[in-house]
Structures are given as structure tokens and as C-alpha cells.
Amino acid sequence: MIAENLAEIRARIHDAALRVGRNPDEVRIVGAAKKQSMEKIQQAVEAGLRIIGHNYVQEATDQRAASDSSGIEYHMIGHLQKNKAGKAVELFDVIETVDDERLVSALDRRAHDVGKTIGVMIQVNVSGEPQKSGTTEERVQELAEAVRNCSNVRLLGLMTMPPFFDDPDRARPYFAQLRHIRDNLVAAGILTPDMRELSMGMTGDFEVAVEEGSTLVRIGTALFGARY
Secondary structure, three states: OHHHHHHHHHHHHHHHHHHOOOOHHHOEEEEEOOOOOHHHHHHHHHOOOOEEEEOOHHHHHHHHHOOOOOOOEEEEOOOOOHHHHHHHHHHOOEEEEEOOHHHHHHHHHHHHHOOOOEEEEEEEOOOOOOOOOOEOHHHHHHHHHHHHOOOOEEEEEEEOOOOOOOOHHHHHHHHHHHHHHHHHHHHOOOOOHHHOEEEOOOOOOHHHHHHOOOOEEEEOHHHHOOOO
16 A cells, blocks of 8 residues: 555655656655654655655654665655754764744754764745744844864755645645745855755645646655544
8 A cells, every 4th residue: 555655655756846847856755754653754765755754853763663664765844843863863874844043053063073964954934834844034044154164064955834725736836936936046156056955845745846847746644644
């Protein structure tokens, strides 16, 4: 079942990319493992999933201890508190939800301490919803420059979560906005060609996100089914 779900998601990504003249290989799937069983996660890995995303440090700790993590890239896709930066550096390859300079500094210090370089993405709250994490569009450049001044933190791109809509096409302007922010930063020389990742799109709207330039789609329910 999980293998079939993964194949269907890949097919939908393929079709969405081709609709706008993109190479489908530019888009990767992050399996959003929040409240999913180890059995389902392992089935997805066996079917070819190579990126696992976690929302919580403790859940990632428990699941990684119970699994073979070889060949798998782990992403933090939930809000990360500064006091958990050290553990996050140990657990994850990429933190997608950086939105504060103090968190950047904490990640850089801990990564230096363990001799590791960790990838990060800047989470941008493009909708302005107060309940959502993420920096503002106005502060993205400042935060990007702070990341680039670090020695053990590598900037990969941007991430966002639009409002929830029953009609996924209503999320399109928010995805387009993040792409424009990324493109403007590239044009200004703040982001280089290897910092062009856009993590946007989930189960309900990932095809629209792909059409608007997403390179990472965070898929939970469509891949794993209902949470426990």
C-alpha cells in the first residue's frame, strides 16, 4: 500500500512538473512522519523514499533509534526551539524551519562542536498568520546573510506553509510569492545557484506547489495514510 502511494505521488509530481515545462527530477519527496508508525516509515524507505521529515525532536530521537538510517536524509520540518538545537544537530541533516538569528547561532555553535555542517532553510510566513512560525518577507535577506556568515551552517533555500484551503489552487499565490522571494535574493546575489531549494506543498496542494517551483514536497497522509 505504501509503495503504491509513493508511486502515485511520484506520478502526480511528474505530471505537474511537465505541465509547466519543469524536469520532474527537480522535485523530491519528504515523507512527513509525524505520528506515523515505524512499520509504515520502513515500508516507504523500502519503496525508495530517501528523505524523512520530523516535526518533533523527541519523535525523531525515538524513531531513529529503532531504525536503520543508512542512506536516508533527515529533515526537521516542525518548529525548532533554540534549547533543542544541540539535539537537532545530532539528529538531522537539514533544518527546514529556521526563522530566527539566535537559532542560527545556536545551530552553528553546536555543529562546530561536533564537527558537522548542517543544511538549513529559512521558513517564511508568507501568509502573515500569527499562529504560524516563520520570518517575514522583509527579514529574509537579513536572516540569509546571518546564515551565510556562519561556518557550520549551510543555506539551502526557503520553506513556507500557506493557509489551508479546500481548493488547492487558492494556495498558488503563496507558493508563487516564495518563489519570487527566492528569485529576488538570487538576483541580488544573496542566494547562490546552490541555494535555490523551495520546500512547499503538502498532501492537499503539492501539485500546485510543483507548478509554482517547489523542489521539496512534504507529504504525510497521501503517503502513509491516517496518523495513529
